[in-house]
Amino acid sequence: MQSMAPSAAEGKLTVITGPSGVGKGSLVKQLLELHPEIWLSISATTREARQGEIEGDHYFFLNRDRFAELVQAGGCLEWAEFAGNRYGTPRQPVEQQLSLGRPVLLEIELEGARQVRRSFPEAFQIFLAPPSFEELERRIRGRATDPEEAIQRRLARAREELMAQQEFDAVVINDNLQVAVIELESLMGLSC
Numbered sequence: 001m002q003s004m005a006p007s008a009a010e011g012k013l014t015v016i017t018g019p020s021g022v023g024k025g026s027l028v029k030q031l032l033e034l035h036p037e038i039w040l041s042i043s044a045t046t047r048e049a050r051q052g053e054i055e056g057d058h059y060f061f062l063n064r065d066r067f068a069e070l071v072q073a074g075g076c077l078e079w080a081e082f083a084g085n086r087y088g089t090p091r092q093p094v095e096q097q098l099s100l101g102r103p104v105l106l107e108i109e110l111e112g113a114r115q116v117r118r119s120f121p122e123a124f125q126i127f128l129a130p131p132s133f134e135e136l137e138r139r140i141r142g143r144a145t146d147p148e149e150a151i152q153r154r155l156a157r158a159r160e161e162l163m164a165q166q167e168f169d170a171v172v173i174n175d176n177l178q179v180a181v182i183e184l185e186s187l188m189g190l191s192c
């Protein structure tokens with residue numbers, strides 16, 4: 001774990017990014033079970049729902065026109081195109097939760113994290129990295145949620161994302177998930 005900035009306890013808004021398949025969702029799920037006071041933003045996406053994904057729980061699934069309307073209306077805090085689909089953070093609920101003083105967590109890809117860095121420079125930004133590229137590929141394939149073409153796009157994007165990790169306030173390597181959760185708790189100033 002490398003930390004170059006103050007912890008998130010002062011900022012309230014925390015961003016977790018990292019390549020597809022590194023384990024962001026797995027890590028966030030465990031963190032929320034341990035710390036239900038954290039509010040996780042539910043993103044909008046034009047991606048098709050995967051088996052088992054629930055509208056309003058995993059994502060708000062929108063068609064391209066509805067997504068464009070949301071962006072046009074200024075309804076996204078940030079948004080990006082990722083592996084052929086669009087993803088964005090609905091602005092209003094994030095601003096509401098922050099105004100209530102609640103710790104807010106965004107789990108988003110690199111371009112979105114860069115946008116948040118510009119609009120919320122006080123946000124604490126964490127990059128989750130795999131122990132190796134080979135292990136990342138094993139995880140994406142092992143998850144068995146994406147067709148081969150999507151896997152290839154995600155892996156190509158992962159190479160670019162991994163080169164950007166120096167931009168972040170902290171880098172956590174997700175080798176052992178339980179260790180990564182503890183490192184995240186420490187970075188976010190959460191009591192265990």
Ligand SMILES: Nc1ncnc2c1ncn2[C@@H]1O[C@H](COP(=O)(O)OP(=O)(O)OP(=O)(O)O)[C@@H](O)[C@H]1O
Nearest residue numbers: 019020021022023024025026139143174175176177
């Ligand atoms: N530390 C770990 N060791 C081994 N496998 C892991 C670890 N963390 C997560 N995984 C597995 O890797 C796969 C990808 O994890 P996950 O879906 O959480 O990644 P993600 O970063 O959220 O992906 P995406 O950005 O595409 O949503 C899952 O099958 C998960 O169980």
Ligand SMILES: Nc1nc2c(ncn2[C@@H]2O[C@H](COP(=O)(O)O)[C@@H](O)[C@H]2O)c(=O)[nH]1
Nearest residue numbers: 020043079080082087088089107108109112
């Ligand atoms: N910029 C944003 N990226 C987001 C958002 N919600 C999710 N994501 C990221 O997209 C990829 C792919 O997700 P998947 O569910 O299709 O595997 C992954 O890196 C997510 O973190 C968002 O609102 N904005």
